[in-house]
Amino acid sequence: MKILEAxxxxxxxxxxxxxxxxxxxxxxxxxxxxxxxxxxxxxxxxTQQIKVLAGPGNNGGDGLAIAYFxxxxxxxxxxxxxxxxxxxxxxxxxxxxxxxxxxKSNIRELTEDSxxxxxxxxxxxxxxxxxxxxxxxMPEFVQKLARKHNGSASQCICIDVPSGMYLDQSPxxxxxxxxxxxxxxxxTPKLPFYLPDYSGVVGEVKIIDIGLSQKRxxxxxxxxxxxxxxxxxxxxxxxxxxxxxxxxxHAVLIGGSELMLGSVILSSKSCMHSGVGKTSVLMxxxxxxxxxxxxxxxxLVENASEDFISDQDLGFNADAIGIGIGIGTSEAALxxxxxxxxxxxxxxxxxxxxLNLIAEHITLKDKKRLRTLDGQVPKKSILTxxxxxxxxxxxxxxxxxxxxxxxxxxxxxFDVIVLAKDAYSLxxxxxxxxxxSTGNSGMATAGSGDVLxxxxxxxxxxxxxxxxxxxxxxxxxxxxxDLAAEEMSEESLTASDIIRYFGDSxxxxxx
Ligand SMILES: NC(=O)C1=CN([C@@H]2O[C@H](COP(=O)(O)OP(=O)(O)OC[C@H]3O[C@@H](n4cnc5c(N)ncnc54)[C@H](OP(=O)(O)O)[C@@H]3O)[C@@H](O)[C@H]2O)[C@@H](O)CC1
Ligand SMILES: Nc1ncnc2c1ncn2[C@@H]1O[C@H](COP(=O)(O)OP(=O)(O)O)[C@@H](O)[C@H]1O
Ligand SMILES: [K+]
Numbered sequence: 367m368k369i370l371e372a373x374x375x376x377x378x379x380x381x382x383x384x385x386x387x388x389x390x391x392x393x394x395x396x397x398x399x400x401x402x403x404x405x406x407x408x409x410x411x412x413t414q415q416i417k418v419l420a421g422p423g424n425n426g427g428d429g430l431a432i433a434y435f436x437x438x439x440x441x442x443x444x445x446x447x448x449x450x451x452x453x454x455x456x457x458x459x460x461x462x463x464x465x466x467x468x469x470k471s472n473i474r475e476l477t478e479d480s481x482x483x484x485x486x487x488x489x490x491x492x493x494x495x496x497x498x499x500x501x502x503x504m505p506e507f508v509q510k511l512a513r514k515h516n517g518s519a520s521q522c523i524c525i526d527v528p529s530g531m532y533l534d535q536s537p538x539x540x541x542x543x544x545x546x547x548x549x550x551x552x553x554t555p556k557l558p559f560y561l562p563d564y565s566g567v568v569g570e571v572k573i574i575d576i577g578l579s580q581k582r583x584x585x586x587x588x589x590x591x592x593x594x595x596x597x598x599x600x601x602x603x604x605x606x607x608x609x610x611x612x613x614x615x616h617a618v619l620i621g622g623s624e625l626m627l628g629s630v631i632l633s634s635k636s637c638m639h640s641g642v643g644k645t646s647v648l649m650x651x652x653x654x655x656x657x658x659x660x661x662x663x664x665x666l667v668e669n670a671s672e673d674f675i676s677d678q679d680l681g682f683n684a685d686a687i688g689i690g691i692g693i694g695t696s697e698a699a700l701x702x703x704x705x706x707x708x709x710x711x712x713x714x715x716x717x718x719x720x721l722n723l724i725a726e727h728i729t730l731k732d733k734k735r736l737r738t739l740d741g742q743v744p745k746k747s748i749l750t751x752x753x754x755x756x757x758x759x760x761x762x763x764x765x766x767x768x769x770x771x772x773x774x775x776x777x778x779x780f781d782v783i784v785l786a787k788d789a790y791s792l793x794x795x796x797x798x799x800x801x802x803s804t805g806n807s808g809m810a811t812a813g814s815g816d817v818l819x820x821x822x823x824x825x826x827x828x829x830x831x832x833x834x835x836x837x838x839x840x841x842x843x844x845x846x847x848d849l850a851a852e853e854m855s856e857e858s859l860t861a862s863d864i865i866r867y868f869g870d871s872x873x874x875x876x877x
Contacts, residue, residue: 418491424458491521501532533558686824803841
């Protein structure tokens with residue numbers, strides 16, 4: 367699903383009105399009507415007090431229409447006109463006149479001189495002050511209003527976006543944003559919903575299809591996408607009936623060290639369950655018998671050391687290699703990693719300590735930063751850093767938007783795919799950004815990342831392009847975690863459980 371910028375949304379908006387031969391007011395009426403239908407299902411008692419906060423723009427216009435519909439249905443509604451300017455958008459003005467004529471709700475004006483309303487646990491607040499038009503700090507009294515609301519126990523439904531949220535930047539340290547329980551957003555998801563900087567204000571998100579032009583939507587080029595089931599289905603390649611294990615590739619997992627042998631076993635198991643033809647494992651020899659006990663389907667590659675990975679020749683051509691899981695940061699691991707980066711002639715999935723070693727190597731040779739990595743990491747490799755590893759690789763960032771730019775630069779510089787793991791992972795290739803929609807906090811448990819690496823390596827070996835393997839694997843991994851959590855709760859979920867739900871996760875792609 368495309369994620370659009372404010373200017374693209376405005377374009378889509380006006381194109382749709384022309385295409386459907388409707389006025390902008392009629393479109394607002396449709397959007398507000400659909401939002402109202404959703405709000406109605408959430409109203410829990412006839413005594414609930416509803417407070418609509420309406421700004422002077424089109425977001426406020428939505429709010430005034432919603433207030434009108436609520437009052438028509440007999441709900442008590444207090445409407446606060448948040449008047450930080452004396453001008454109103456024409457559609458807002460029209461809805462205000464209608465609301466006043468209806469004479470069923472209490473309408474009050476809020477300016478910087480007004481006493482701010484109280485909010486209690488009985489209140490349902492509908493925040494329609496600012497939508498996607500916010501382009502500078504909210505006026506101080508509106509920020510005070512947001513802080514007062516956020517400090518109360520009232521429920522809040524935000525229309526389109528929480529007021530105070532920017533589509534293209536994080537809030538300043540002192541800037542207030544309305545905390546939402548529910549966001550009813552129109553037509554397309556908005557990027558900040560998925561970024562940690564806004565995590566404190568984003569509640570449940572419901573995307574409302576308001577019938578904007580699909581033709582125009584398909585024409586608008588967006589490098590930002592939310593990875594949902596329909597996008598994942600497009601990436602998935604069904605298995606031909608006449609196929610054999612050679613069809614699905616030979617994956618190699620290289621990982622483990624003296625005290626971290628489980629990680630590579632987990633990764634190998636995940637890889638074996640990804641649909642791959644064959645999985646070979648190069649790991650410290652002291653773990654060999656444990657691997658065969660846990661995963662008899664896997665093949666072992668001889669390894670020179672009991673405790674560390676080596677650069678032993680494979681004796682066959684690998685279709686994909688996953689490297690780094692549990693290798694540690696020893697000299698032995700560094701030298702083996704260097705050798706593998708040098709000689710691998712297929713794309714790699716690079717994770718964990720391999721990323722730390724690469725990052726350290728870059729820092730040590732800061733002046734040769736470009737050359738150190740360039741030519742050593744095969745192009746189109748997938749790097750899977752968690753936030754700590756990412757910081758070591760690309761440097762520090764002051765907010766999520768700067769982080770995204772650093773990742774893009776890094777991806778362009780080294781021609782690699784960066785899968786930045788997080789609550790909503792971001793898969794970045796050059797300027798293209800894929801935001802994952804699946805996953806849950808039950809996956810914040812040791813080994814989840816190892817499972818992802820195995821899955822990505824397996825998909826890569828099957829012939830998926832690096833970008834498609836990364837995007838599809840990221841989605842399937844999170845979905846498996848969600849299905850597992852449904853059954854067993856987030857608390858009791860372990861990394862092994864994620865693998866057990868790969869089957870159900872793949873099934874969703876075929877449904
Ligand atoms: N997309 C769609 O399909 C549909 C969209 N709809 C709705 O329209 C909403 C967007 O409406 P909108 O463009 O009127 O902007 P909104 O957020 O109401 O802000 C109003 C104005 O405030 C101004 N301003 C900005 N920052 C400011 C500040 N800090 N302090 C003071 N002023 C500030 C700025 O104007 P400026 O002063 O920059 O000229 C801005 O234009 C959208 O979120 C959705 O709810 C639906 O109705 C129908 C379908
Ligand atoms: N709160 C969360 N919501 C969704 N996914 C999560 C959450 N926390 C962690 N994950 C996912 O779990 C995995 C954790 O990876 P990582 O930190 O490398 O774990 P480990 O090193 O223990 O294997 C990533 O894929 C990440 O996206
Ligand atoms: K809003």
